[in-house]
Amino acid sequence: MSLEVDNLLLESLKEVMDLTPNALGFFDRDYRLLYCNDIMASVLGKPKEQAIGQLQKDLLREAYNHSIGIKIDADNFDTWFDEVEKTQRSVEYNQFETDTNEGQYYNVTRMTLSNGMNVIVGANITELKKIQLTLTQAITDIEQLANTDELTGIYNRRYFIELSEKEIGRAKRYAHPLSLIVIDIDFFKAVNDSYGHHVGDTVLSYFCKQCNEQLRDSDTLCRVGGEEFAILLPHTQVNHAGDIAERIRLCIKACEIPYDDSGSTLSITLSLGVTQYKEGDINISDLLIRGDKALYQAKDSGRDQYVVQL
Numbered sequence: 001m002s003l004e005v006d007n008l009l010l011e012s013l014k015e016v017m018d019l020t021p022n023a024l025g026f027f028d029r030d031y032r033l034l035y036c037n038d039i040m041a042s043v044l045g046k047p048k049e050q051a052i053g054q055l056q057k058d059l060l061r062e063a064y065n066h067s068i069g070i071k072i073d074a075d076n077f078d079t080w081f082d083e084v085e086k087t088q089r090s091v092e093y094n095q096f097e098t099d100t101n102e103g104q105y106y107n108v109t110r111m112t113l114s115n116g117m118n119v120i121v122g123a124n125i126t127e128l129k130k131i132q133l134t135l136t137q138a139i140t141d142i143e144q145l146a147n148t149d150e151l152t153g154i155y156n157r158r159y160f161i162e163l164s165e166k167e168i169g170r171a172k173r174y175a176h177p178l179s180l181i182v183i184d185i186d187f188f189k190a191v192n193d194s195y196g197h198h199v200g201d202t203v204l205s206y207f208c209k210q211c212n213e214q215l216r217d218s219d220t221l222c223r224v225g226g227e228e229f230a231i232l233l234p235h236t237q238v239n240h241a242g243d244i245a246e247r248i249r250l251c252i253k254a255c256e257i258p259y260d261d262s263g264s265t266l267s268i269t270l271s272l273g274v275t276q277y278k279e280g281d282i283n284i285s286d287l288l289i290r291g292d293k294a295l296y297q298a299k300d301s302g303r304d305q306y307v308v309q310l
């Protein structure tokens with residue numbers, strides 16, 4: 001091919017490079033930028049004319065220092081860059097995803113050609129990434145919805161069963177204690193009958209908020225029935241769970257629950273059943289049966305108390 005054709009081809013290629021939506025950069029064997037298109041220049045955070053001729057390391061350091069172009073999530077630039085260089089030296093080809101401070105996402109392919117030149121191609125995947133992020137968020141929202149009790153905002157029975165199976169598995173494997181408290185509001189029907197169902201709803205929500213404030217982050221309160229609740233307490237011996245049950249009972253008994261705009265309040269009491277996982281238990285039903293037995297004993301003995309059933 002003649003030099004004239006070569007030059008023509010080169011000019012055409014440069015024009016095509018600026019027409020593609022992807023980032024393209026050509027580096028020499030020392031990673032000095034020989035040529036790039038405008039999109040690669042924007043990824044590097046400076047105009048093409050200023051970027052060409054500079055070393056990859058200097059370009060990336062500037063992007064890092066000024067938070068322009070490629071996002072470099074590192075506490076120390078030099079340590080991060082050492083790793084980049086190590087990869088570039090050890091393999092002829094690698095691929096990774098990156099994003100920019102301007103909100104663009106790229107799937108980057110880096111390759112070393114047989115003549116020693118290094119080519120970096122970044123396929124713009126911003127739209128795809130946005131769809132992916134929306135989908136991930138939607139899945140999280142659906143899961144949240146499926147696991148949450150609409151009225152009180154706490155976890156529902158479905159989540160309780162799922163969590164219990166996991167925690168029982170852990171308790172078995174690591175021989176950790178696991179306790180369960182089941183709670184039933186006393187004479188709740190009377191609350192509904194005297195004040196109306198909407199006040200009953202207010203009381204349920206109020207109870208959940210107060211009860212949650214008594215718990216550690218690792219303890220989980222769930223609504224397992226109408227006015228029945230369960231708390232799963234990993235790493236907790238049953239006598240300690242009994243103390244927690246008593247603390248909740250006293251806290252709720254002391255509450256003056258506001259139920260209308262005029263400042264009127266009402267009070268409730270709780271009956272609680274406490275038990276723990278023991279060898280031979282197969283699933284959460286075994287604990288729930290014992291917890292319910294304890295709860296009924298508490299009801300039979302006059303309510304407003306907790307009973308432990310081993």
Ligand SMILES: Nc1nc2c(ncn2[C@@H]2O[C@H](COP(=O)(O)OP(=O)(O)OP(=O)(O)O)[C@@H](O)[C@H]2O)c(=O)[nH]1
Pocket residue numbers: 151184185186187188189190192196197198199200201204225226227299303
């Ligand atoms: N307001 C309201 N009430 C509910 C909800 N779910 C269940 N209930 C009511 O809770 C009451 C439970 O009553 P019972 O099981 O008879 O027991 P209780 O009156 O609490 O009496 P003891 O449990 O024996 O102390 C019923 O009246 C249900 O209608 C709810 O989401 N909102």
